[in-house]
Amino acid sequence: MKTILLKSISLSLIVIFLVTSCDSKIPQVIIYTSVDRHISEPVFKHFEQTRNIKVKAVYDTEANKTTGLVNRLIAEQHQPRADVFWNSEIGRTLMLKERQVLDIYKAPDAKLRRSNFRDSEHKWTGLAARARVIIVNTKRIQGLDFPAHLDAFTDPVWRGQAAIANPHFGTTGTHFTALYSLWGKKRFNLWLNALKNNQVAILPGNAQVKNKVSTGEYAFGLTDTDDALAALAEGAPVKIIFPDQEHLIKEKNDLGTFLIPNTIAMIKNAPHPEAARVFIDFLLAPQTEALLAAGPGGQIPLSPNVQGPANLPPISELKLTPVDYPLLAQNLEAMLASFRAVWSD
Amino acid sequence: MSAISFDSRRILSFGSILAFTVLAVLPILFLVVSLYLDHFSTPTNISFDALQSLYLNSLFFSSGVTFYSLLLGGGLAWLFSRVTFHYQFFWLGLFCLPVFIPINILANNWSSLLGQHTGLNYMISLWRPEIKTLFNFSPWISASWVQIMSFYPISLLIFFAGFQRWDQRWSEACYFSSHYRMLHFILSWRYYRHYIGISALLIFFFSFSDFAVADLFQLHVYATEIFLQLSAYNNLSGAIILSLPVLLTGAVCLFFLYQSLEQIPLSNESGVSRPVLSKKLFPIQEFMIQIFFLSLIIVIVGMPLTNLLITIDNWGDLLNMLQLIWQDILLSFIISFVATLICVLLALVLSYNIHRKLNALGLWTRLVLLFIFILPSSIIGVAYINFWNQPYLPDLFYQQGLILPFALALLFLPIAVELMLLQLKKIPIAEEQAAHLSGIPFYTALRIIVLPRLNSIIKIVFLLCFIFCFNELTISLLITPPGFSSLPVRLFSMVHYGSQSLVATLSVLQLLILATPIFLLYHYNFFLFKKNI
Numbered sequence: 001m002k003t004i005l006l007k008s009i010s011l012s013l014i015v016i017f018l019v020t021s022c023d024s025k026i027p028q029v030i031i032y033t034s035v036d037r038h039i040s041e042p043v044f045k046h047f048e049q050t051r052n053i054k055v056k057a058v059y060d061t062e063a064n065k066t067t068g069l070v071n072r073l074i075a076e077q078h079q080p081r082a083d084v085f086w087n088s089e090i091g092r093t094l095m096l097k098e099r100q101v102l103d104i105y106k107a108p109d110a111k112l113r114r115s116n117f118r119d120s121e122h123k124w125t126g127l128a129a130r131a132r133v134i135i136v137n138t139k140r141i142q143g144l145d146f147p148a149h150l151d152a153f154t155d156p157v158w159r160g161q162a163a164i165a166n167p168h169f170g171t172t173g174t175h176f177t178a179l180y181s182l183w184g185k186k187r188f189n190l191w192l193n194a195l196k197n198n199q200v201a202i203l204p205g206n207a208q209v210k211n212k213v214s215t216g217e218y219a220f221g222l223t224d225t226d227d228a229l230a231a232l233a234e235g236a237p238v239k240i241i242f243p244d245q246e247h248l249i250k251e252k253n254d255l256g257t258f259l260i261p262n263t264i265a266m267i268k269n270a271p272h273p274e275a276a277r278v279f280i281d282f283l284l285a286p287q288t289e290a291l292l293a294a295g296p297g298g299q300i301p302l303s304p305n306v307q308g309p310a311n312l313p314p315i316s317e318l319k320l321t322p323v324d325y326p327l328l329a330q331n332l333e334a335m336l337a338s339f340r341a342v343w344s345d
Numbered sequence: 346m347s348a349i350s351f352d353s354r355r356i357l358s359f360g361s362i363l364a365f366t367v368l369a370v371l372p373i374l375f376l377v378v379s380l381y382l383d384h385f386s387t388p389t390n391i392s393f394d395a396l397q398s399l400y401l402n403s404l405f406f407s408s409g410v411t412f413y414s415l416l417l418g419g420g421l422a423w424l425f426s427r428v429t430f431h432y433q434f435f436w437l438g439l440f441c442l443p444v445f446i447p448i449n450i451l452a453n454n455w456s457s458l459l460g461q462h463t464g465l466n467y468m469i470s471l472w473r474p475e476i477k478t479l480f481n482f483s484p485w486i487s488a489s490w491v492q493i494m495s496f497y498p499i500s501l502l503i504f505f506a507g508f509q510r511w512d513q514r515w516s517e518a519c520y521f522s523s524h525y526r527m528l529h530f531i532l533s534w535r536y537y538r539h540y541i542g543i544s545a546l547l548i549f550f551f552s553f554s555d556f557a558v559a560d561l562f563q564l565h566v567y568a569t570e571i572f573l574q575l576s577a578y579n580n581l582s583g584a585i586i587l588s589l590p591v592l593l594t595g596a597v598c599l600f601f602l603y604q605s606l607e608q609i610p611l612s613n614e615s616g617v618s619r620p621v622l623s624k625k626l627f628p629i630q631e632f633m634i635q636i637f638f639l640s641l642i643i644v645i646v647g648m649p650l651t652n653l654l655i656t657i658d659n660w661g662d663l664l665n666m667l668q669l670i671w672q673d674i675l676l677s678f679i680i681s682f683v684a685t686l687i688c689v690l691l692a693l694v695l696s697y698n699i700h701r702k703l704n705a706l707g708l709w710t711r712l713v714l715l716f717i718f719i720l721p722s723s724i725i726g727v728a729y730i731n732f733w734n735q736p737y738l739p740d741l742f743y744q745q746g747l748i749l750p751f752a753l754a755l756l757f758l759p760i761a762v763e764l765m766l767l768q769l770k771k772i773p774i775a776e777e778q779a780a781h782l783s784g785i786p787f788y789t790a791l792r793i794i795v796l797p798r799l800n801s802i803i804k805i806v807f808l809l810c811f812i813f814c815f816n817e818l819t820i821s822l823l824i825t826p827p828g829f830s831s832l833p834v835r836l837f838s839m840v841h842y843g844s845q846s847l848v849a850t851l852s853v854l855q856l857l858i859l860a861t862p863i864f865l866l867y868h869y870n871f872f873l874f875k876k877n878i
Contacts, residue, residue, distance in 0.1 A: 068823060207840075
């Protein structure tokens, strides 16, 4: 018995050694990504097939609010191991830029994008965006006007019937910081107070908002298009509303729908810089954005003349929330301080 | 004592301390020093008063969870070891099932089971539409329930190991006294207080440091604040500062435990005894026990498991999934197995070192271990990256993942050491001394005298560490080499984007993969030291 155990230990060690020490001669690129695996993996496979460069990916998970890789990138800063960071949103990319983790790269296709979807210092470029939308349970709200702007969350008619995700993390954090930057502290705090008084539920993440609206526990909630599309695909009785669109609310509105792009950035002192550039160019190419738009996440392309997801309106038809990204990075902590002050009262 | 045995003891002592220093002390010291030299900032966006209130709330909450987990686990362990009935192993396995399921999954499951419009409430509303919500618990109650359901198997297993070593002659000696019950209580307390202490310490800090359940029920607890410092503000030093009060609490608990362990324990010199209680003393029929177990198992294991099973739409997905992720499974299995072996071996030598006072660093080692146990695993992960991700070290260590099993082993080493110490205390030193005086080499004495007596606790430590390593997520995410993925990373990614059915399928798959070999291993007693002396 003892021999069997010793043999199995030795075998495990040998397997581990072999698995970890195998390093092929094919060129490779190391990508850290917080984009959901079922969306990013097909893109990696397509890249490997067309460019003959092996992708070694590290994925993040929602369980730690997709912040694990950001911590890893910061910890690895003195000896970087990643070549590219493909982030599913923008807030953490801005923070990495501030911490000097990112490198400059002028991607040829980056200039096709609007100026607010690329960094003025060329340290990141936006692509394939998600919109912040209102997901409505059509069984709970029958015979009533669907909530069509953010003020619906503070409307006493909907007291205790709406949900949002925790703004400490993810796209809700970025969205709230954008509102803070746009409105200023005073108006933002008033809005937060109104949210609290209207008993808006704070849930762990956007996926939970989608789930609880789908089951009818809440009448509507604020989430991302990919989650809302997933609810539709699951056959839930929900409808997606792009908030603060003038044609829907029939009044003048300065807010619009908030768009959160994926961001791609090269890591400073990346071990495989050439392969990293090839991958960034590949990802920013219109064909890749078309692939992402057609995929399960329904990402909205930021390149002009690329067909968007069939069940979402094109970006040209949307009124978008004006965003100053450098300001966004500066205001994140202040927004969280406001949120904490109001919510923990 | 012969020269050989003296040398062997020194080698063992020096080797274990050296390994511990390289694996634990240096990475953490390196991180603290580099943070101090870089920019050591205080916690962001939180006042002292708010922290104080959070700390007290969490203290109260975790104490409650600990108390009820001990009550449930201890009660069950007592029944399992004191009453002989059929299918004992089967029942014990069933009661241990919740520990195999990652706490996030278990929490999600209970949440959907007791949700306002889902699970039981939904079924009741179909039957009696006038009843809107029958089960409507406050988030604190729900979170406590989930944590108790997740942690009670830990106390069950530890108490079970303890009950196995109870010498029936102690009970029999009490029968001669007219104050049988009082005497028996005093003896039991002297024997079991160590098991109670260690179980309480482990469960309390598991509960205190758990972020997942609090997050699901949106409770703001102390662990949430540490997580926020790390993840929302990326303030590593802030998180370390916030861990210090927890460390202080742990140190106080450890001090009392240490004092208690220093008192003369009841030593079991003649091995295991399974008492068969007379009908007079324990007049419960076997049938009644089976009924009791059945009703309990339906509530605490059957319901969440059934909920998981009925969520699966297509059972064919189980096989498809297996084909898709067999590499992740294999990798998780190998890494967890190696990590568990490292953890058990290191715990064995460290605890022996501490207990037999082979050097003067025993108490310090325990304090460092406590610090490791209390520190969030993200910080340990970052400490490992800082220490091992160096240009002058071969890629094999960090880039190719050799340190991953070591990091996992380190994470659960404190649990393993405390449990081993618990059992070592029960082994009298006289036999070892006699062996040494007879010229028996040190390692031979260790093998034939000490190891067989640690049999039951080694099994428990192996089981717990393997499960914890297999389900661990944070360290895996921070240190896993590019291109590899473990099963928990896959599972928790899917919790976000996968359908409920797919998540349930993967959870069941993980449960089966983890539970089957362990049950087989234990069923056939496939272990190094079969016999107790």
